Amino acid sequence: MAGWTLEQLGILSLLCFIWAGRTLLGFCLLTCTFISLISSGSGRTSNECQPCSKPCPLPATVTLMLKSPIVFLLFILFGCSQPNIPTILADDYNCLLPDGEVTKIRQTKDTLYEFNCFIERPCNFIPETHYKIISSYKTGDFTILKLEWLDTIPLKDQFCPGKRFSITVLKNINKNQLSFIYPFHCLTRKQLDTTQITNLSLKDRPFFTYFGDTYLKELSAFKKVSTKSAVKEVINAIENNNFDAGKISFTAEQLNWACIEKGYNPVGARLTIDSIMKLH
Secondary structure, eight states: OTTOOHHHHHHHHHHHHHHHOSSHHHHHHHHHHHHHHHHHHHOOOGGGOOOOSSOOOOOHHHHHHHHOHHHHHHHHHHHHOOOOOOOOOSSOEEEEOTTSEEEEEEEETTEEEEEEEETTSOOOOOOSEEEEEEEEEEETTEEEEEEEEOOOOHHHHHHSTTOOEEEEEEESOOSSEEEEEEEEEEEOHHHHHHOOOOHHHHTTOOOEEEEEHHHHHHHTTSBOOOSHHHHHHHHHTSTTOBTTTTBOOOOHHHHHHHHHHTTBOOTTHHHHHHHHHHHO
């Protein structure tokens, strides 16, 4: 970099960092260029640095930064900034549970919130728990989120003492739905950093479907499960179930998809089915 002025080198380092993004690569580029600036600015080798009675002069680059507050602040802001987390969830997504409870997830910048709601009343948007999204990446159809649990609830601390990290996997994200699973809970930071996720390891994992808020509004226009014949139609649409033979066994996931397949609104369907079956 002979012939370059310190100002030019400083600008170059910032441009390198901006080009690489707020990533480990970008930070390394910024750091390495800054070190080279100090070395070139001082013009001294280790052999030339001898004890002296007078205060040793600051390297020219440091002096430049102290005299140029804007340059100094730029180094601080870019060097200390956190990696950008992309928008993964453009909508709120909801898991419909059998008892009328709804688990809602929402992303706000680098935070993932989880709310407990109920179908018969408006959701109280006080998060049940929330996580910092440390990183995200894609592998095949899967999006991997590495999370840090941010809550300080004593019962959860007792369940998982000192292990605040987890991994979440999302699959087939679109505006209508996504598939969701927590394959790894209660991790230390070292375990989080060293755990490897592959497509093969997720192949046979059971995922839960979360429906987008917008899609739930569309489903609300579907007919309701309100008669015995409707219950029979939905039950028989579930694999290995036979309403007339009394073979009735299903999960919330199976029921939700059976309702949608037959043109019924899955929201609250389990409660209605239970009440109708008690009458017959």
